[in-house]
Amino acid sequence: MTSVLDTKIEFLKGVGPSRANLLRKELGIAIYGDLLNHMPFRYADRSKVGTIRDIDLESNYVVLKGRLGVCNIVTSGRNARLSAYLGDGTGTIELVWFKGLKWLKDSLKPGQEYLVMGRPTLFNNHINIAHPEMEPLQYAGSQRPYIPVYSTTERLRTSGLGPKGIAHLMETLLESVRGKIEESLPTELTNQMQLPPREAAYRAVHFPTDMSEANNAMRRFKFEELFWLQLRGLYNKAMRQMASRGNLFGTVGGLFNQFYREKLPFELTSAQKRVIKEIREDMRSGHQMNRLLQGDVGSGKTMVALMTMLIACDNGFQCCLMAPTEILAKQHYDNICRQTDGLGLRVELLTGSVGVARKRKIKEALETGEVNILIGTHALIEPDVKFKRLGYVVVDEQHRFGVEQRSMLWRKSDIPPHVLVMTATPIPRTLSMTVYGDLDCSIIDELPPGRKPIKTVHKTDAARLAVFDFLRSQIAEGRQIYIVYPLINESEKSDLKDLMDGYESISRAFPMPHYQLSIVHGKMKADVKEYEMERFKKGIANIMVSTTVIEVGVDVPNATVMMIENAERFGLSQLHQLRGRVGRGGSQSYCILMTKEELSYASKERIATMVKSNDGFVIAEADLRLRGPGDIEGLQQSGAMQLHTANLTTDGDILRSAHQAAQEILDSDPALQHPSNKMLHDRIENEAQIEWGKIS
Ligand code: ADP
Ligand code: MG
Numbered sequence: 188m189t190s191v192l193d194t195k196i197e198f199l200k201g202v203g204p205s206r207a208n209l210l211r212k213e214l215g216i217a218i219y220g221d222l223l224n225h226m227p228f229r230y231a232d233r234s235k236v237g238t239i240r241d242i243d244l245e246s247n248y249v250v251l252k253g254r255l256g257v258c259n260i261v262t263s264g265r266n267a268r269l270s271a272y273l274g275d276g277t278g279t280i281e282l283v284w285f286k287g288l289k290w291l292k293d294s295l296k297p298g299q300e301y302l303v304m305g306r307p308t309l310f311n312n313h314i315n316i317a318h319p320e321m322e323p324l325q326y327a328g329s330q331r332p333y334i335p336v337y338s339t340t341e342r343l344r345t346s347g348l349g350p351k352g353i354a355h356l357m358e359t360l361l362e363s364v365r366g367k368i369e370e371s372l373p374t375e376l377t378n379q380m381q382l383p384p385r386e387a388a389y390r391a392v393h394f395p396t397d398m399s400e401a402n403n404a405m406r407r408f409k410f411e412e413l414f415w416l417q418l419r420g421l422y423n424k425a426m427r428q429m430a431s432r433g434n435l436f437g438t439v440g441g442l443f444n445q446f447y448r449e450k451l452p453f454e455l456t457s458a459q460k461r462v463i464k465e466i467r468e469d470m471r472s473g474h475q476m477n478r479l480l481q482g483d484v485g486s487g488k489t490m491v492a493l494m495t496m497l498i499a500c501d502n503g504f505q506c507c508l509m510a511p512t513e514i515l516a517k518q519h520y521d522n523i524c525r526q527t528d529g530l531g532l533r534v535e536l537l538t539g540s541v542g543v544a545r546k547r548k549i550k551e552a553l554e555t556g557e558v559n560i561l562i563g564t565h566a567l568i569e570p571d572v573k574f575k576r577l578g579y580v581v582v583d584e585q586h587r588f589g590v591e592q593r594s595m596l597w598r599k600s601d602i603p604p605h606v607l608v609m610t611a612t613p614i615p616r617t618l619s620m621t622v623y624g625d626l627d628c629s630i631i632d633e634l635p636p637g638r639k640p641i642k643t644v645h646k647t648d649a650a651r652l653a654v655f656d657f658l659r660s661q662i663a664e665g666r667q668i669y670i671v672y673p674l675i676n677e678s679e680k681s682d683l684k685d686l687m688d689g690y691e692s693i694s695r696a697f698p699m700p701h702y703q704l705s706i707v708h709g710k711m712k713a714d715v716k717e718y719e720m721e722r723f724k725k726g727i728a729n730i731m732v733s734t735t736v737i738e739v740g741v742d743v744p745n746a747t748v749m750m751i752e753n754a755e756r757f758g759l760s761q762l763h764q765l766r767g768r769v770g771r772g773g774s775q776s777y778c779i780l781m782t783k784e785e786l787s788y789a790s791k792e793r794i795a796t797m798v799k800s801n802d803g804f805v806i807a808e809a810d811l812r813l814r815g816p817g818d819i820e821g822l823q824q825s826g827a828m829q830l831h832t833a834n835l836t837t838d839g840d841i842l843r844s845a846h847q848a849a850q851e852i853l854d855s856d857p858a859l860q861h862p863s864n865k866m867l868h869d870r871i872e873n874e875a876q877i878e879w880g881k882i883s
Contacts, residue, residue, distance in 0.1 A: 191367045192220035200359050206346060213340045222360055223389050225353070226408070226832060227335035230401065231304045231320075234332055240277035242307050242314055249316075251275060251303045252324065258295050260288050271295065273303055280307075281315040287345035294347075300324035304334070320350050333395050357393050372411055373866060376848060382407040406841065409833040413845035416621060416830075419871055421849050425857050433475035434578045434602050439467070440501030442530055443494065450526055451490075458633035459487055465629050466495045466607065470579075476605035479619070482631030483803040484611045484767020485638065491631070492581045492609065493523060499605075500532060500559050504578025506604075507561040509568070511584050513538045513713055514720055514741060519583070520562045522742075527560075537563035537572070540713035568595045576600065582608045611767060612760045613803040615811045617835045617842050641770040643778040643798045645754075654779060655696050658748060662702065662729045666747040666774065671765055673756040674708060674734035683710065689752060690732045697730060707733040735761065744772035754780035754797075755790035759810040762797050789813055811836055 196216055197207030210216040216225060229248070236252045243249075253275030261270050269284040269291055282303065284291055305319030320336070337353040348356070368386035370377070377384065383391060388404040395401035455463075462480060469476035482488045492508060499506040508523075510516040520536040527534060535549045535558045552558045556575030561567060577600045585608065608626065619628055646654055658668055670693060672686040690706055697704065705719040705728035722728040724743055731746075735757075749769045754762060762780070770776035780794055796809045833841065852864065859868035 190220070190369060191364050192218065192223065194219045196222060199356065200363070201356055206348065209343055209346060209348070213343050214338075219360060219364065222356065223393075224408075224831065225337060225357075226392055226405070227337055229336040230333040230395065230398070231336055232333055233302070236302075238277040239273070239275050239280050242280070244307055244309055244314065247306050248304065249307055251280070252300065253303065254300050255295060255297050257297050258292055260292060271297075273301065281313065282319050282321075283315055283317050285317070286341055290345060290347070295321065296323070302334075304336070318344075322351060331394050331396070333398070333401070335393050354393075361390055361393065371866075371870075372414070373863065375863070376414075377407075380410060380844065380848065382410060405832070409838055409841050410845055412831060412833045413621075413838070413842050414849055415870075417842075417846045417849035418852070418867060419874065420621070421853050422859065422871055425853060428474050429857075431475040432602050433473060433605060434470075434502075434504060435473050436467075436470035436498050436502040436504070436578070436605075438501060439498055442501045442532070443497040445530060446494065446497055446527070450530070452526075453635065455490070456487065456631070456633045456635055458482075458631040459491055462491050462629045462631055463494055465627075466491070467498065469627070470495070470498060470605055475603050476607070477626050478605075478607050478629055479614075479626040480607055480609045480629045480631070481613050481619075482609070482611065483613065483634065484764060485771050486611075486631040486634055488583075488609045488611070488631060489519065489522065492583070492607065493526065495607065496560055496579060496581065497527075497530075499579035502578065504576050504604075505553070505556065505559060505561070505574050506579035506581070507563070507567050507574075507577070508581045508583060509585075510562070510564060513540060513564055514707075514716065515583065516562055516564050517717065517720075518742060523560065523562065532559040533557055534560045534562065537561055537566055538713075539564060539566055568599075570595075570598075572599075574599055577604050579605045580607070582606065584610060611764065611803065613807040615804075615807045617839045618811065621835065621842070637773055638770060639773075639775050640801050641749075641766060641776045641778050643766065643780065643801075645780045645782065645794050645798055647782060647784050649784075651781075654750070654781070657777075657779075658730075658750070659697075661748050661777075662697075665745070667723065667726065667728070667743065667745050668730045668748040668750065669746055669765075669768055670730060670732045670750045670752065672732070672734055672752050683708065685753070686732070686734055693730065693732055702730065703728045705731045705733075707731065709734060735765070741768055742771060743768070747772070747774050747776040748779065749777070750779040750781065752781050753783075754794060755782045755786055757793075759793050759796060759806055759813070762793065763803055763806045766797070766801075 196202055196210055196218055197204050216222050231250050235250055237249050253273040256272035258271040261268055267288060269288040271282045272279050273282055302322040302324055303319045305316040307314050307316055335354050337350045339349055339353055370385050383404055388407045391400045391404035480488055496506045508519055510519055516538050524534050537549055554573050554575055672689050686708055694704060705723045707716055707719050723731045746769050749766055751765055766778040792813055796806060800806060856864050
């Protein structure tokens with residue numbers, strides 16, 4: 188079905204081929220619909236006309252009414268500007284333009300009355316307004332109370348499409364499509380959500396009669412955008428789930444039960460029990476599981492992984508556990524070997540540093556099915572790693588493990604294995620609903636009992652001696668300490684130098700043989716790294732000096748202090764991850780954030796958030812607020828970033844209602860087959876075809 192909104196923009200009166208070209212290049216506006224979706228970013232309130240005498244330099248926008256004096260092009264050196272004076276009886280003010288001088292000079296009419304809008308600035312001791320928006324009062328008088336202000340570009344301005352020019356086009360467009368804009372949401376939905384109809388909403392958002400009308404209209408567009416995003420995501424997920432066969436793990440058998448009775452070293456928390464149950468339900472549904480497990484650092488995700496892997500083994504399947512670093516893979520391997528000792532399982536470790544001969548042996552044993560649990564790094568998803576019967580894959584500490592990587596796993600067996608992705612970097616709910624909409628989500632929201640909240644403090648170099656004294660007192664009590672340096676980029680020489688300089692000064696403050704230090708960084712050979720790691724794990728080394736390779740997963744319960752150097756250089760989620768390395772035993776733990784004296788606003792906020800809160804979800808929300816979704820790693824390419832009107836940071840409420848509305852519709856009609864849902868179904872299927880068109 189074609190809509191009037193698909194009409195090419197050049198056919199709009201006042202546009203024509205050359206302006207159409209510019210609009211497309213500069214603002215991506217190609218059709219009527221694009222123009223309508225170019226929303227004002229502000230409204231000038233005509234009723235709030237100020238006087239020149241009372242201009243407040245603090246205000247970033249003023250509306251003035253006055254008579255225009257002579258306009259002159261003034262040249263000084265190589266620069267030229269157009270200068271004009273506006274007087275309103277209380278004073279005069281200079282208006283200046285630096286671009287499009289000729290065209291402007293011709294179009295401005297000295298002696299006439301204008302409405303002038305713009306930002307006042309102080310220049311050479313008098314106030315002026317650069318590039319104001321001008322509206323002849325003879326038109327303005329009869330008109331609307333609010334003037335929409337649109338973003339535009341220099342090139343558009345010079346061809347008459349400044350904010351005012353665009354407003355004028357918008358007016359023409361709304362007039363020419365009057366009564367022809369179809370509704371795009373089901374009426375029940377707009378009624379239920381109390382949203383204005385589409386055409387009315389376009390009119391209200393561009394030319395509101397009051398601000399509540401504009402806000403309401405804006406809410407409709409945001410809701411609509413998020414609703415489609417949610418409906419599409421949930422619908423695709425449901426369709427895929429219906430279509431995908433999954434390995435059926437029908438029984439909880441001997442291995443699981445024996446482990447539970449004889450091996451489990453502690454009582455599971457109720458959150459762990461609940462999550463194991465959720466996974467268990469998925470595993471016996473006959474459909475493939477795609478689940479994200481979020482749980483704060485130290486919440487005991489590994490045990491969930493292990494116990495659910497035992498279910499896979501019980502049903503005769505192989506499984507693998509994938510970790511982001513070799514250190515972490517090795518640690519998982521050691522723990523799991525220890526914990527499953529005597530169960531008769533073969534557990535193997537496969538990482539980049541395993542020798543060729545050993546690797547070949549492991550691969551053979553995988554193909555014959557002798558290996559039950561394979562642990563490793565990304566080396567696991569290489570195509571030459573083949574399984575006899577892979578049923579279940581756990582991916583640790585990597586919510587960035589995207590659809591693409593998951594699909595590499597699917598190719599490893601006829602029926603795709605169940606996938607559990609575990610992350611300790613909580614994802615704000617708004618993001619998990621949009622970006623990770625294709626995953627089911629489980630949350631461990633409870634720490635094992637007996638943990639004392641970590642005390643976090645912020646210190647600067649002035650306090651360094653006192654901090655070192657404190658470290659000595661902790662070591663005297665038999666505790667261990669991490670000191671971490673930022674190594675943002677492993678190839679940055681200066682970062683590595685920071686670490687080595689730091690290491691030296693720490694060795695002077697904590698001299699041998701009284702103190703033992705370990706050092707770990709990404710440039711080390713794996714065996715050296717492991718040696719240093721072991722010294723710390725075994726309690727031989729009192730202090731571990733390292734880069735962020737220590738960030739994820741490492742588990743040394745006797746470590747009670749995490750000292751982070753140049754903490755202002757780390758992001759919030761990284762700081763939280765690092766802090767999670769301590770507080771794992773019964774003793775009081777500490778996190779010391781060292782920074783320089785002078786901090787930027789954002790750094791201050793990050794540090795303050797860390798000092799204030801231990802809750803990963805609170806920290807994730809703060810992170811999103813401080814950085815905005817566009818800067819969150821791994822999200823740039825996602826659909827959530829291509830939002831046009833809605834904003835995930837501020838429109839969480841609208842997102843939640845859009846999500847709920849989409850969910851309710853699909854709950855009662857999963858395949859959107861009901862006649863009343865035809866409009867929804869058609870649009871989604873239609874979009875899917877467009878998507879595929881783009882890919883192939
Ligand atoms: P994370 O969720 O950060 O991966 P881990 O799985 O490494 O956390 O668990 C952190 C520590 O808590 C480990 O030493 C683990 O043995 C311990 N642990 C896990 N579950 C429990 C529990 N229910 N009770 C007591 N300790 C637990
Ligand atoms: Mg972990």
